[in-house]
Amino acid sequence: MRFPAGIDELAKTIIAGVSGFAVGAVIIKLYGYDPIAAYRALFNGAFGDLYSFSESLANATPLILTALTFAIGFRGGMFNIGAEGQLYLGALAAVAVSFFHLPSAVSFALSLICAVLAGALWSLPAAILKAARGVHEVISTIMLNWISQFLCFYLIAEILVDPRRAEKTISVVESARLPLLVPGTSLSYGIFISLFAAIIVYLLLWRTVIGFDIRATGYNPLAAAYAGIEKWKIILFVFITGGLTAGLAGAVHVMGRPPVYAIYGGMPSIKGLGFEGLAVAMIGRNHPIGIIFAAIFFGGLLAGGRMMQLLATVPLELVRVVEGMVVLFLAIPELVKLFSWLRKIGTPLIFRSKRS
Amino acid sequence: MNLEFVGGILLGSLHAMVPITLSASGEVIGESAGLFNIGLEGIILVSAMTGALGAEAGGPAVGLMVGLGTGFVIGLIFGGVCTYLKGVQLIAGVGINLFAAGMVAFWLIHLGVPGHHAVAAENQLVNISTPYGAFSPMILVAIALPVFIYILLFRTKLGLKIRAVGENPQAADVAGIKIHLLRLLATAAGASLAGLAGAYLSIDWLGSVTKEISAGRGFIALATVVFSGLNPLLVLLGGFIFGFFDNLAVWVATMPAVQKVIPWQFIAMAPYAVTLLVVTGVIGRTKFPAAIGTPYQRE
Numbered sequence: 001m002r003f004p005a006g007i008d009e010l011a012k013t014i015i016a017g018v019s020g021f022a023v024g025a026v027i028i029k030l031y032g033y034d035p036i037a038a039y040r041a042l043f044n045g046a047f048g049d050l051y052s053f054s055e056s057l058a059n060a061t062p063l064i065l066t067a068l069t070f071a072i073g074f075r076g077g078m079f080n081i082g083a084e085g086q087l088y089l090g091a092l093a094a095v096a097v098s099f100f101h102l103p104s105a106v107s108f109a110l111s112l113i114c115a116v117l118a119g120a121l122w123s124l125p126a127a128i129l130k131a132a133r134g135v136h137e138v139i140s141t142i143m144l145n146w147i148s149q150f151l152c153f154y155l156i157a158e159i160l161v162d163p164r165r166a167e168k169t170i171s172v173v174e175s176a177r178l179p180l181l182v183p184g185t186s187l188s189y190g191i192f193i194s195l196f197a198a199i200i201v202y203l204l205l206w207r208t209v210i211g212f213d214i215r216a217t218g219y220n221p222l223a224a225a226y227a228g229i230e231k232w233k234i235i236l237f238v239f240i241t242g243g244l245t246a247g248l249a250g251a252v253h254v255m256g257r258p259p260v261y262a263i264y265g266g267m268p269s270i271k272g273l274g275f276e277g278l279a280v281a282m283i284g285r286n287h288p289i290g291i292i293f294a295a296i297f298f299g300g301l302l303a304g305g306r307m308m309q310l311l312a313t314v315p316l317e318l319v320r321v322v323e324g325m326v327v328l329f330l331a332i333p334e335l336v337k338l339f340s341w342l343r344k345i346g347t348p349l350i351f352r353s354k355r356s
Numbered sequence: 357m358n359l360e361f362v363g364g365i366l367l368g369s370l371h372a373m374v375p376i377t378l379s380a381s382g383e384v385i386g387e388s389a390g391l392f393n394i395g396l397e398g399i400i401l402v403s404a405m406t407g408a409l410g411a412e413a414g415g416p417a418v419g420l421m422v423g424l425g426t427g428f429v430i431g432l433i434f435g436g437v438c439t440y441l442k443g444v445q446l447i448a449g450v451g452i453n454l455f456a457a458g459m460v461a462f463w464l465i466h467l468g469v470p471g472h473h474a475v476a477a478e479n480q481l482v483n484i485s486t487p488y489g490a491f492s493p494m495i496l497v498a499i500a501l502p503v504f505i506y507i508l509l510f511r512t513k514l515g516l517k518i519r520a521v522g523e524n525p526q527a528a529d530v531a532g533i534k535i536h537l538l539r540l541l542a543t544a545a546g547a548s549l550a551g552l553a554g555a556y557l558s559i560d561w562l563g564s565v566t567k568e569i570s571a572g573r574g575f576i577a578l579a580t581v582v583f584s585g586l587n588p589l590l591v592l593l594g595g596f597i598f599g600f601f602d603n604l605a606v607w608v609a610t611m612p613a614v615q616k617v618i619p620w621q622f623i624a625m626a627p628y629a630v631t632l633l634v635v636t637g638v639i640g641r642t643k644f645p646a647a648i649g650t651p652y653q654r655e
Contacts, residue, residue: 027459027462031462031466079446081450129632129636133636135632135635135636136582138394138446138575138578139575139578139579139582139631139632139635140632140635142572142575143572143575143576143579143628143629143631143632144632146572146625146628147625147628147629147632150621150622150624150625151621151625153621153624154619154621154622157621158619275453275454275457278450279450279454282447282450315461315462315465315466317457317458317459317461317462317465318458318462319458320454320455320457320458320461321455321458321459321462322458323454323455323458324398324451324452324453324454324455324456324457324458324459325451325455326451327447327450327451327454328433328437328447328448328451328452328455329451330447330451331437331438331443331444331445331447331448331451332437332441332442332443333441333442333443333444334441334442338441
């Protein structure tokens, strides 16, 4: 019996997820903690009540956008891991608008626009280097991420610094903040921006000509070139669109995340959101709808991870260990087949060992 | 400019070169066989941790061996996924990097002080002292290894086989070479050198483990491999160029006269910017194995 492709993808994701948690449980046990208590705290902290779920959604908000950056590239056959650096600059651009005392009507829109443009601008070097010189995007985007980090360290410390509190930037002015959706939590209306962006990307990829060209290039670059699709246009389009969503991720985070609406030196609150987006995209099978669910799942892990740290004393970082394992399992194309094969050879083994 | 000053700069650059050259020359073996491992960063990170713990348990030599072994084991996992299981190499590499980042941060918290674990001086590798400052024996290893790998790849039968499975696995398969096994061993051997680089960071050059100890060096090693066009001897040169700028950044950052003119953040960018420029400059003239990045499947 053959399942439709979607079911197989879902089965694969679930197997990878369960395997990732299993490895996580082994590690928790090895380090002398209690895996059951840890996972119970994790899931309660993620989805247990309205507050937890709101925090999970708040964490998911920027992850949806950085995952879209990766997914657009992946659909076009490119491995764009530049969301991290683009996100930093997007967040800083959103803050920078508050530097100028603008009328409240424009500062909100201008913050979003500047963030998006900053992200797109930072995606350009990698796109141009790939289109013109064939530099592999994994290398160029990683180097650009590091350069962006130090550029942002400079901007935070020297230009956008809060004159009263030198450890952080100025805060986004109140008129440019995203209002909270659930009072008392971190969840802002930014989640709707993310969901909206996911739908736009879906329509772009599956309902437009350029989207078809992107997917054709990713699926079979030779055939696409033969059909007259110009690779350099696809590269530029994919990178710039990815830069837009990554910049937006920085904006929704800094404009929508209470309480400070600012960035601290070292950027602890935004660092890693780009790389986590990468994992979210893979868990969401590089599909905008899958990404929404994967981001909520992963946002939940982050929210629940805090509870796990508090109640079961298991360090929060374990969440990323689980995530890494899930991605590693997802790299195996025939995971479902492998799993049923393991069960087939595993069953007699267990059976025999019980008898002897 | 005096001799001591030049000697100091040279030694600093050589120390910064070691991790890049070690992991890049290892990666040359793996890429020659057709596997592109972007998990190098994660391997360096985990091995820095395990290497430090190994050194604390049994001295610096044990630490280096544990680092090497850690790289080998992770290389086997990566290689197994990407050969026999026909996995997507880039995704598997990302998985390793994420796992490593979480694992090391987790481990450091478990050890007590979050984010930092110092290796006591008696557990660090003993350096050879010269009039211009101490230098690590690992520098000699990092210089000798690319030469050794060059001979292995281009002057031995095994090297020919490794290059064959990267260039044309179908033909190699017909010739009776076990494609998956050879690729697996090549990438694991390469990864073990990244592991050695990680151990060098924690028990020799830097003397402590931090959760960002790899600082992009795995990716710079990958860029160095691109620069070298899979020639281990050029890896040595590429590693030195990076080492020079990496060292320059550390050195300039401590000079008040320079700090007034150029903020340290811009100097810290230099190694990454130089890597990007160098790769852009040389690309096009390098040739990579035809089958790199693709899992082998019998037709």
